[in-house]
Amino acid sequence: MVATTEECARELLEVVPLIMRDIRNQMRSQRTPDLTVPQFRTILFVDRNTGASLSDVAEHIGIALPSASKLVDDLIKNDLMSREEDPTDRRRVSLAITHRGRTILEASRKGTLTYLSEKLGGTSPSDREAIVKAMRAIRSAFQKQKNDT
Amino acid sequence: MVATTEECARELLEVVPLIMRDIRNQMRSQRTPDLTVPQFRTILFVDRNTGASLSDVAEHIGIALPSASKLVDDLIKNDLMSREEDPTDRRRVSLAITHRGRTILEASRKGTLTYLSEKLGGTSPSDREAIVKAMRAIRSAFQKQKNDT
DNA sequence: TTTAATTAGTTAGCTTATCTAACCATTAGA
DNA sequence: TCTAATGGTTAGATAAGCTAACTAATTAAA
Numbered sequence: 001m002v003a004t005t006e007e008c009a010r011e012l013l014e015v016v017p018l019i020m021r022d023i024r025n026q027m028r029s030q031r032t033p034d035l036t037v038p039q040f041r042t043i044l045f046v047d048r049n050t051g052a053s054l055s056d057v058a059e060h061i062g063i064a065l066p067s068a069s070k071l072v073d074d075l076i077k078n079d080l081m082s083r084e085e086d087p088t089d090r091r092r093v094s095l096a097i098t099h100r101g102r103t104i105l106e107a108s109r110k111g112t113l114t115y116l117s118e119k120l121g122g123t124s125p126s127d128r129e130a131i132v133k134a135m136r137a138i139r140s141a142f143q144k145q146k147n148d149t
Numbered sequence: 150m151v152a153t154t155e156e157c158a159r160e161l162l163e164v165v166p167l168i169m170r171d172i173r174n175q176m177r178s179q180r181t182p183d184l185t186v187p188q189f190r191t192i193l194f195v196d197r198n199t200g201a202s203l204s205d206v207a208e209h210i211g212i213a214l215p216s217a218s219k220l221v222d223d224l225i226k227n228d229l230m231s232r233e234e235d236p237t238d239r240r241r242v243s244l245a246i247t248h249r250g251r252t253i254l255e256a257s258r259k260g261t262l263t264y265l266s267e268k269l270g271g272t273s274p275s276d277r278e279a280i281v282k283a284m285r286a287i288r289s290a291f292q293k294q295k296n297d298t
Numbered sequence: 299t300t301t302a303a304t305t306a307g308t309t310a311g312c313t314t315a316t317c318t319a320a321c322c323a324t325t326a327g328a
Numbered sequence: 329t330c331t332a333a334t335g336g337t338t339a340g341a342t343a344a345g346c347t348a349a350c351t352a353a354t355t356a357a358a
Contacts, residue, residue, distance in 0.1 A: 008277050093336070112162060136160070140271075
């Protein structure tokens with residue numbers, strides 16, 4: 001098998017939206033605490049990067065600053081995150097996850113992983129190896145060229 | 150390497166939203182005619198299934214009927230698709246892509262594929278094989294269990 | 299065969315997620 | 329010290345979803 005980049009691109013363009021929709025629908029469903037995908041990703045990022053600024057969030061999540069501002073705003077309203085002024089630079093904001101935020105993040109994560117695992121139940125071991133390998137390759141391919149104009 | 154379904158799920162949950170965002174941002178960018186991802190998917194589906202009904206669209210795209218109705222409405226406003234009454238069943242709607250729709254679909258598709266291909270430029274052949282294999286496995290895993298309650 | 303149930307779509311009204319443009323603070327620099 | 333640049337927020341737009349409530353058409357049933 002040859003597998004050109006073009007071929008991979010075609011597969012990705014067809015399959016990725018499918019999975020994404022599934023993940024989104026699952027997260028919206030009753031099975032899991034109510035977190036949307038961007039909310040989930042934001043909390044996850046802040047959990048791993050306590051004290052991150054809004055710009056950090058925007059950059060890592062891949063959205064514009066105002067979008068991040070609003071997203072975070074809603075999370076704070078729901079007591080999932082906290083926002084403080086950075087004392088060393090009063091323009092900056094220092095974000096952290098609340099106890100409630102961590103609880104909900106964990107539940108949401110677990111629910112979604114369980115759901116996905118079940119979906120993957122019929123895959124063969126070699127399929128699963130391919131998935132892991134593919135995801136790693138993609139991650140590095142897509143994270144590498146982040147700052148190209 | 151073992152690669153449990155759980156492990157795959159973790160990778161998917163992390164990487165899929167990344168790629169999705171990339172695809173979305175690319176489609177929104179100037180490089181490509183202005184189609185959003187759901188618009189793109191809808192047109193693509195109708196192109197491959199001329200005469201499809203709204204329900205068909207909703208089912209295949211994975212959205213509720215009212216969402217599909219609105220989505221299609223906008224596409225029609227932009228002269229990308231046409232809607233006709235099905236003569237055999239006047240409740241049904243028969244969708245088709247316009248000439249303009251096909252042109253834009255092709256341009257958008259090409260632009261996005263080119264973009265993704267470039268991103269994948271640094272991958273090894275074995276990575277690319279893994280990607281193709283993974284996508285196929287995922288597609289069948291996710292399409293199979295569509296109608297479970 | 300008239301009525302009841304089902305099916306296909308639409309409309310209304312809500313939420314979230316994005317964007318760009320315009321703005322205010324704060325900090326850094328000439 | 330005035331001016332640049334940086335970090336966020338606000339305002340206002342569009343798109344993507346949803347559910348609930350509705351209309352019109354078809355099918356099934358009494």
